[in-house]
Amino acid sequence: MAAERLVVVGGDAAGMAAASQARRLRKPDELEIIAFERGHFTSYSACGIPYWVGGVVDGPDALIARSPEEHRARDIDLRLRTEVTELDLDRCRVRTRQLDDGGRESWTGFDKLVLATGARPRRPALPGIDAPGVHGVQTLDDGRALLDTLEATEGRRAVVVGAGYIGVEMAEALIRRGYEVTVLEQSEQPMSTLDPDMGALVHTAMCGLGIETVRGAAVTAVLTDAEGRARAVTTEDAEYPADVIVLGMGVQPETTLAAAAGLPLGESGGLLTDLAMRVRGQDAIWAGGDCVEVLDLVSGHTRHIALGTHANKHGQVIGSNVGGGYATFPGVVGTAVSKVCDLEIARTGLLERHARAAGLRFVTVTIESTNQAGYYPGARPMHVKMLAEHRTGRLLGVQIVGHEGAGKRVDIAAVALTAGMTVEQMTTLDLGYAPPFSPVWDPVLVAARKATAAIRAAGV
Known part of the structure; x- marks a missing residue:
């Protein structure tokens, strides 16, 4: 046979x-x-x-x-x-x-x-978008092609189109290579995978790192030189010179x-x-x-x-x-984590717009805490935003922006989402504690307590 x-x-x-x-x-x-x-x-x-x-x-x-x-x-x-x-x-x-x-x-x-x-990579149908010097980054071949361009280019000006995960990570990579980096983002804030209020924290951090981040910038064309090579990116309002252009608009x-x-x-x-x-x-x-x-x-x-x-x-x-066995993939809760230099960015579950699109009623809370006990040397700020379903208190989503140790805290919320926990149930989670790692009330649990109070205050 x-x-x-x-x-x-x-x-x-x-x-x-x-x-x-x-x-x-x-x-x-x-x-x-x-x-x-x-x-x-x-x-x-x-x-x-x-x-x-x-x-x-x-x-x-x-x-x-x-x-x-x-x-x-x-x-x-x-x-x-x-x-x-x-x-x-x-x-x-x-x-x-x-x-x-x-x-x-x-x-x-x-x-x-x-x-x-x-x-x-998303590559909009714009004039000059396929010119040499314009790079999408999805495969190792793409990475090699971009490095070849960087090594062959004498100029040090880079434009990143889009401030999603790839855009932000590529901006950091280019900063590390000594480039002057401008990020053009069409939305009101970078990281559209976050709600705008949390994206604003990322914008502030990017500016502090020397990354020029232009919001509300819809790209209209890539300009080329006499040899057909990309030399600038234009928006409705301005022109941004570039020796290399990276597309970071997602996939x-x-x-x-x-x-x-x-x-x-x-x-x-x-x-x-x-x-x-x-x-x-x-x-x-x-x-x-x-x-x-x-x-x-x-x-x-x-x-x-x-x-x-x-x-x-x-x-x-x-x-x-x-192969003759049996297995299933039940689904996801939408967990993702990234960073720009030492700022960690994480989310899981629904954003506000996702919850509205799903027809859900919800409350939101945002807290500011620290990644370690406040008195411990090196403690840094951390912001946690939490969405919970109105009346039931079911956890719907969490977003975290902070420094060392902030990003992977999203895994607590990912497990809670998968288990279908309420924010009140989350407040009793037995999480690890020591001053070098967390305040006595972990920031995620602080947000859960505040969300529980908001659910009670909202009533029926």
Whole structure:
């Protein structure tokens, strides 16, 4: 009896985690695994790219969890620099093109298919946006291209378009490399993944670090020089000279192939799957990573959240199911953490606008505390914002902006959200305490106490 064939499209976290887990469960004579990756690398940490660019960590090898050679040694037929250009679902096959071999095309059949096509940086259709010197940062190849530009550029002016996670982290990386950095953000505050009042704290910190942050700046074009190279970014009000431009406006699901094949997509353009990560309406197609939408356990709606933590879990679930086992991915609460220099930024659950969109009534509280006991040397301020559902007191979301030890405190709230706890229940959590780590009342618990009081004051 011939072995079944699994084809994996995409060689990073979700795709190779799926392939590896399937291989653990099924031998090569039972399941042939072919994985296609259009880049030069596999199984790497895209989250580490800003730190590579900033010189904090070595790269690219240090960012690779498992090399192509290691995957091949585990009987996975991994084919680099091979782009999948079409899905033929009627005939159960994919069309591929060799990127380094004259564009040679061929078809490969499959019994089971995994789509792990990732996400792509948002690149608005503006004049000059594709000019040399304009960089999106999503893959190790992108990181290498940006470093090549930085090493070849004599000027020291950088413009970052967008102040989301990638934008803020890239601004820090460029500051570390000695660049004058201007960040252009269309929203009223940086970090639109926070509520504006918490984003304002990030703006203040960025300005203090020497990063010029222009808010309410809608980019209209990238200007080029006589050789066609990017030289400036324009908004409706001003022109900002630039020797290098980095796009930090977030990412969108890379589902071009899926859309062309008629597979179901959600509001954000991400693939829709069931709890087993099987594409809805399909028996032999799975999808995971940055190309899918996931269930938000707090709002009950699907969302696109591009994080390596989710991608690796998706891959494990997919590989288990493809390999004959059983696993599910129940959903997320939307936890994320970042930093700009020594300022830590974290959130989990819903923002105010998310809660309103979900039709929820809620109260909000914000407290200021310290990351350590106030009398302990080096104690720094920390702000915690908490959302709780009106009447029930159910925790809906937490945002934290502070210094050392602030960011990972969001994990307390993430667990509480997953457990469906109320803010009153949170006030009795038995958290660790010692002056070097926390005040006697941890800031998250202080916020929970204040939120509990607000719920009681709001009545019915």
